[in-house]
Amino acid sequence: METTLVLIKPGGVERNLIGEITRRIEARNLQIVGMKLFAADRARVEEHYSEHRERPFFKDVCDYLTSGPIVAIAVRGTNAVKAIRTMMGATNPLEATPGTIRGDFALTIDDNLTHSSSDAEAAERELSIWFPEGLAK
Numbered sequence: 111m112e113t114t115l116v117l118i119k120p121g122g123v124e125r126n127l128i129g130e131i132t133r134r135i136e137a138r139n140l141q142i143v144g145m146k147l148f149a150a151d152r153a154r155v156e157e158h159y160s161e162h163r164e165r166p167f168f169k170d171v172c173d174y175l176t177s178g179p180i181v182a183i184a185v186r187g188t189n190a191v192k193a194i195r196t197m198m199g200a201t202n203p204l205e206a207t208p209g210t211i212r213g214d215f216a217l218t219i220d221d222n223l224t225h226s227s228s229d230a231e232a233a234e235r236e237l238s239i240w241f242p243e244g245l246a247k
């Protein structure tokens with residue numbers, strides 16, 4: 111069993127995709143073990159994206175993540191990290207396969223609707239940022 115993090119970015123919340131995204135996660139037989147909608151504070155977003163601190167898009171992606179409410183979801187299941195990454199699709203939606211969230215609902219890299227942890231180590235680190243209180247189950 112693995113637990114991974116999904117963030118529905120402000121664009122996904124704005125476009126009323128919370129239901130569609132959580133429906134797909136549950137349909138895959140992955141279990142939602144934590145979920146909350148809130149306005150992310152800048153410090154936590156910067157910590158979340160700390161690996162990208164020196165990248166040219168760092169400021170823009172942090173601006174985007176703090177531009178409106180987000181939904182943080184903890185997802186658990188067999189091979190959950192890889193399964194979720196694949197379901198979300200390639201970072202650039204133009205390269206994302208149809209059938210993925212990004213391939214079905216996004217057009218641009220700066221508004222690619224979701225975040226998901228890249229590996230088990232990232233998942234553990236990111237879950238502790240967004241669910242410091244721990245998970246309900």
Ligand code: CDP
Pocket residue numbers: 162167170171200201219220221222224225226228
């Ligand atoms: O989200 P993912 O792990 O697929 O991609 P990343 O390489 O870890 O980049 C994090 C986020 O930064 C992306 O999801 C995009 O929102 C943003 N980004 C961007 O706006 N422009 C880029 N050239 C690369 C990433």
Ligand code: MG
Pocket residue numbers: 226228
């Ligand atoms: Mg990433």
